[in-house]
Amino acid sequence: QVQLVQSGAEVKKPGSSVKVSCETSGASFNDYTITWVRQAPGQGLEWLGRVIPLLGITHYALKFRGRVTITADRSTGTASLELTRLNSEDTAFYYCARGSGSWYNPYFDFWGQGTLITVSS
């Protein structure tokens, strides 16, 4: 059974950084992509980027380039999202999801439970 288990909620100060982890199990880490999506309170879904663990290739949404880093550790089957220069608008649930399909036709068939990141002074 495929599972994605994320790290716990965090409260961060404006201007600081946060790193969220996503441990996968139940399927080969190398056969899929890992995508990160966030959801501000009461708002919709927003894509941040993705990583191909087998190749170490990443691709980020333009809005977040320069502030986001997604990594994948093949030895542990764990992906991570790091977001820097946090501000109050970054307060959201952050989800990792397994990407299936193709590069230009991805879909997300398994999701982590979500990690609440609160940015507050």
Added chain:
Amino acid sequence: QSVLTQPPSLSAATGQKVTVSCSGSSSNIGSNHVSWYQQLPGVAPKLLIYANEERPSGIPDRFSGSKSGTSATLAITGLQTGDEATYYCEAWDNNLSAVVFGGGTKVAVL
């Protein structure tokens, strides 16, 4: 403002049918596959439909998807109280080189 446009809310009675629309453009829905997700309150989204009309294992056939041109539709028949959720469409956008989502449609079962 979301790249894909969905109605904010819809409602229908138990047992009835509801259709959720998702409107895009030639750079997203017009050239790529559409997926649909269901998000119950307080939990992560769940994949309902991929590749426009395919259902993952375990998704009942009450849920169906279709696509025509630059629009896609999710249909839910035999509506149940457990279907009360927010539904999101998703596609790749060639111009933005990014995954884009609709703003979500909250479905209420009367």
